[in-house]
Amino acid sequence: MSAFLDRLPPVRGKILADELIAPFTWFRVGGAADALLLPKDEDDLAAFLAALDPIIPVTVLGAASNVIVRDGGIAGVVVRLGPAFGKVATDGLRVTAGAAALDSRVSVAAANAGIAGMEFFSGVPGTIGGALRMNAGCYGRETKDVLVEARALTRNGERVRLSNADFHFSYRHTEAPEGLIFVEAVFEGTPDEPAAILERIEALKARRETTQPIREKTGGSTFANPDPPGTPNQRSSWKLVDEAGMRGARRGGAQVSELHCNFLLNTGEATAADIEGLGEDVRAAVKARSGVELRWEIKRIGRPAVDATVEGYLAKDA
Numbered sequence: 252m253s254a255f256l257d258r259l260p261p262v263r264g265k266i267l268a269d270e271l272i273a274p275f276t277w278f279r280v281g282g283a284a285d286a287l288l289l290p291k292d293e294d295d296l297a298a299f300l301a302a303l304d305p306i307i308p309v310t311v312l313g314a315a316s317n318v319i320v321r322d323g324g325i326a327g328v329v330v331r332l333g334p335a336f337g338k339v340a341t342d343g344l345r346v347t348a349g350a351a352a353l354d355s356r357v358s359v360a361a362a363n364a365g366i367a368g369m370e371f372f373s374g375v376p377g378t379i380g381g382a383l384r385m386n387a388g389c390y391g392r393e394t395k396d397v398l399v400e401a402r403a404l405t406r407n408g409e410r411v412r413l414s415n416a417d418f419h420f421s422y423r424h425t426e427a428p429e430g431l432i433f434v435e436a437v438f439e440g441t442p443d444e445p446a447a448i449l450e451r452i453e454a455l456k457a458r459r460e461t462t463q464p465i466r467e468k469t470g471g472s473t474f475a476n477p478d479p480p481g482t483p484n485q486r487s488s489w490k491l492v493d494e495a496g497m498r499g500a501r502r503g504g505a506q507v508s509e510l511h512c513n514f515l516l517n518t519g520e521a522t523a524a525d526i527e528g529l530g531e532d533v534r535a536a537v538k539a540r541s542g543v544e545l546r547w548e549i550k551r552i553g554r555p556a557v558d559a560t561v562e563g564y565l566a567k568d569a
């Protein structure tokens with residue numbers, strides 16, 4: 252694979268060949284990236300992207316709390332943003348956060364500065380980059396409610412600025428062009444006493460501890476709720492999964508959580524194919540029971556393992 256590294260432009264940060272991604276994903280599954288790029292700073296990343304052969308795919312990952320990385324790994328370059336992209340600063344009622352900053356850090360920084368409205372970020376175990384891509388949220392608040400604007404790099408390394416409206420946010424989804432790498436976001440809240448905001452953050456954390464398997468190898472909510480928040484008689488994915496009899500269902504080392512049946516778990520030795528396959532089993536069972544086609548909220552990225560393809564399967568039998 253070092254021949255692949257030879258095709259990549261030089262960087263001031265680091266590029267690692269054939270680097271395993273699983274250890275830093277929440278599910279702890281998945282193959283290697285052809286190359287993992289850890290850019291030194293924004294200029295380094297922009298120059299790399301500008302000089303990179305346009306046919307080489309680029310994938311950016313944050314805390315990898317919303318992805319299943321398939322067993323065959325990820326083609327091309329995977330970008331992980333480091334400390335230079337993790338700064339958080341407050342000014343009046345605004346918070347400026349680098350895309351690698353953890354959402355929980357942003358909520359606490361806002362609270363300490365007396366900025367309310369970002370408490371929900373404390374319940375999302377991802378980065379700001381992932382929150383922008385996913386319109387992350389919980390308990391009735393979402394990224395779209397607090398975002399002013401974001402800065403990003405295009406696949407060609409150009410710098411662009413997006414207003415809140417440019418995202419066309421919907422439930423756990425945005426229409427921001429695929430391929431953008433978000434580097435920074437500005438959020439705005441409302442004034443309140445820091446102690447009161449911190450208290451709400453603690454209450455929110457306590458609520459999650461008892462209702463979600465947050466210490467497991469998981470990807471959070473697997474399927475988006477079929478109806479957006481606010482819809483009368485809103486249907487929940489977890490209820491549909493439960494009614495289809497899939498609570499606790501297993502495939503290989505993967506299991507539907509008993510505690511919250513919209514969460515899939517790696518019980519120890521699961522492959523990405525086990526987890527994704529179990530998700531498809533759940534979708535089929537829900538479709539058969541209630542006619543609803545659940546939409547994956549978790550992103551599934553990368554190549555299946557060779558022996559998960561038809562060719563591999565036939566080769567194994569030969």
Ligand SMILES: Cc1cc2nc3c(=O)[nH]c(=O)nc-3n(C[C@H](O)[C@H](O)[C@H](O)COP(=O)(O)OP(=O)(O)OC[C@H]3O[C@@H](n4cnc5c(N)ncnc54)[C@H](O)[C@@H]3O)c2cc1C
Pocket residue numbers: 277310311312313314315316317318332350351374375376377378379380381382383384385386387388389431432433434463464465466469470471472550
């Ligand atoms: C226990 C648990 C609980 C969870 N609870 C919630 C919840 O309550 N609400 C909720 O909304 N989500 C929840 N999630 C899902 C997840 O935390 C969110 O979707 C989060 O926003 C993902 O952020 P991330 O940094 O981990 O992104 P990743 O999982 O790394 O990536 C997700 C997507 O974002 C893209 N992305 C990441 N960084 C960037 C960037 N800098 N620029 C462009 N694209 C980028 C990736 O390419 C990918 O498409 C939960 C997950 C777990 C494991």
